Amino acid sequence: MGELKILTKHRGEKDTHTLAHYKSVGGYEAAKKALSSLSSEELIDMVKKSGLRGRGGAGFPTGMKWGFIDRKSPKPKYLVCNADEGEPGTFKDRVILEEFPHMMLEGMIIAAKAIDAHKAFIYIRGEYTLSIDRVQQAIDEAYQAGILGKNCLGTGYELDMVIYQGAGAYICGEETALINSLEGRRGHPRLKPPFPAVSGLYGCPTVVNNVETFSAVPHIIKNGAEWYAKMGTPKSTGTRLFSVSGPVKRPGVYEIELGTPLMYLINELCGGMANGKKLRGIIPGGSSVPILTAKECETANMDFESMVEHKTMLGSGAVIVLAEDTDIVETTYRLAEFYAHESCGQCTPCREGTHWVAGLLHKIKEGHGTQKDLDLILSLTVNMEGGTTICPLADACVGAVRPAIEKYRAEFEARLTDSTHKKQVA
């Protein structure tokens, strides 16, 4: 366990974003193999056996997702790459988009063959202008080299790719909201079922996968499912990119084998806490997941199973570090405010709940709150979770707020006007 560079093996080398570099390290060999000698069934089977799970947040098994597509459907099938990286704390897809765009394109070509898609869209968040430029350059190079187009890699397979620029809405990272956005609508998540595999983009069978998920695929096809499944833990195979932010010595993106202890990532790879500060807690999987206290961090491993044991999630792989001097009331408020801002407004528990929670937290952090306000937040969160809404944005707000209050309650209470903790903590 520890650092293991599969996707980012060539990071730091010159011009890794170019076709010339990618080809020099064996790029597009897997796509050629997939298009010329492997069937859709074989590809889906390989990805299933590899154990690859979605790297966007939900961790859904990728091969299974591809398998849901009815390839006999007379409708066109669409492939969509979710590059709308927006979960606070997350900046790992940027590394692939800016430095290894061809790896992602190759994964998409293989996925397209697996689901019989001939048109693919890459939905990139609007602010990522360098990513958009780099991916566009990569697509242009791929067309010129005959990798994309009417006769991909000389195999007769036809595939077109189009970039779509998002316009600043976190919710579009949710796959059905992303599909609506791609269709020129407001980014409102859709009711499921029907799932995108049945009725997605333009009402056609659609697969949406994350940037990093696609980028793992060429390696699996090239080296085999067994090779991939050997890395990591039984239910969390392979490696993953983690974005570490906050007061550590070397924040940044690290690729580690799944199952690596959280504290190895923090102490060994990130060099430990900056300025000799003590660790206060870590949000291990992006802003939506429950925070771990410093003590819980000691036993947590970066895999799906260990995160479940610790009642949190691996999410988008964003590790947000909080130090002893971090104001947890303020950080919790900032997150609640974020969800209130990004709620699309379709469902009452989310539209109203996120604003109520953010408003009450604002009141508390400004020193005007009471015990009743704190309890009201907790009771509101009960009505916002567990399937009362179309998508999990409200649940994400609950994940960010409730465990923070439960685990650091004294800090919140110290701000209340009727606090009994005030003297001790303040």
Place this chain on the structure above:
Amino acid sequence: MSYVFSETAEARFQKIKDIFPDKRSLILPALYLVQRDKGFVDQESMEYVAERIGEPISLAHVYGVATFYTMYNKKPVGKYHIQICENISCYIMGNDDVMHHVCKKLGIEKGETTKDKKFTVSGVQCLGACGYAPMMQINETYYEHLTLEKVDEILNGLE
């Protein structure tokens, strides 16, 4: 005079107008073309976008879309739009100091534009540069690992 696409915008529109299976998908890219032309999108240009895409797209639909997404400016912004992240990682790393410093230096509050229309300052949500915080975005460029000295240098360097 009512708005029409500039030559560059028109050329780009012609290039993309047939790549989507449904022309409705042109709304977001078309609004970007408007914004590149005018710096913001207003009702007149939304009406133009609806007309250019044609039935069944109405002004109401385009308006709904334009107002849903934060990257479409609904009113004019300064020549340099400074966007400062206010979310968790940037907050922890001291982005509030950056916001305070920029506002003080320009003599405006968050959300305002300087009188000479040169700068607009906005507080925004996560821009995906958390490990390189504090950070800000000016127009399309990210500035990361900021210090207050670095902020001064960047702002002073803008013509």
